Amino acid sequence: MTMSIRTSAGARFRGVRRTLATVLATGLATGLVVGVAGVPAGAAGSGLATGAGASATGDARTRVLFTVPDCEGCEIQLHQARRTPRGDVRTWSSRVRRVEAGTVSFRPATRRTHGMSATVRAPWEGQTGYVTTVAWRYGGKQVGDPVTLPEALAKQRASACWEGVRGRRVTIPLVVAQVEVDGVHGRVPGSIAFVPSTQAWLPPMRRTFEGVLGSQDVNICR
Template identity: 65%
Template sequence: MTIRSTSTGTALTAVALLATLLVPSATAAAPERAVEQRAAAPRTELTFTVEDCEGCEIQLTSALGTYEQADAGEVDIWTSGTRRVRDGSVTFDIATRRTWGLSVAVKAPWEGHTGYRTTVAWRYNGHLQGDAVTLEEAVTRTRAAACWEGVRRRAVTVPLVVEQVEVDGVRGRVPGSIAFVPTTQSWLRPMRKAWDGVLGSQDVNICH
């Protein structure tokens, strides 16, 4: 189609009208593209198998960065909803990138007032990736990694060991939990203090 103009003013009016018609369409398409991009982002079905911990509450947190970034509020922190172990397992469907720098909090039905959240140990001092870990070994360890290096797979199953132990609580000795992976996983720093193998958290674990 040819638009004929008899003056500069008429031509400018035609251009302005055409721009008005095009802009709303581009604006409306932008949110749709954003939704499509999020849907296309790689996701991982992450399943934890946990024996003898029916009803245990599991929550995930992902936080990658340095302490300086954390102090400046520049760390991207993501936290999942809480899910309960049913029939020996619990599954999360999460963005794959959230597995990097992942920490796992566990709350067992038997726990007393510990003053912290039991945290899964991905690695204990003295172990390398792939090493087997028994409960008898775990309770002798003094340092542990709360941060997982993560995966790039669409589905992964991770066995967890969660056992009742006695710990120092807010008001004396109380029932608590020790939580760890029976096969040492790839981990991220830092290695933190653990008490008789028990790793507890009162804040977000910043992984690096």
């Protein structure tokens, strides 16, 4: 099934022909739907459901701290989806955490940061039909390049996949701003989410609309 959601520019998010193994049970509070291709997914836009649990005991871990001004109460979740040499897709999702006092932190296994994506749900969002996804890199930008909100809004391609880190601690500034999009039942408040300093990324680059990167399916990073 191919799903599509229009943005304020009149364009559409077009989902790949891939479905998910895990379906949403209770909404975004349970997280992002992640799973193996070939099994029907739940309804688009209700959030993506929590995947596998914590990593094996003894794995090295990294404290990932996001600084997120002006987004108090925003819900953020981390995900990793990688294709194995056998061709199947292995997925993981963190618990949903809320921004408090301008920050939110996670402590995933360090290996989970390689090819990691992040999703955001802001308190102001209407029924968009997709989950806002952090853009780690916009087209035309290189690692370390600054990104302003006007620049982000003009971009048409972005990567949802972070290359990750090997260190034990990392702090990542994150911009989340309210924008207007065409949702499931007309124009609604939505969000754009990106890092203001371009991070090392992994393919693929995906289509954005007015800079907004939205996900209905798992982001498989290469």
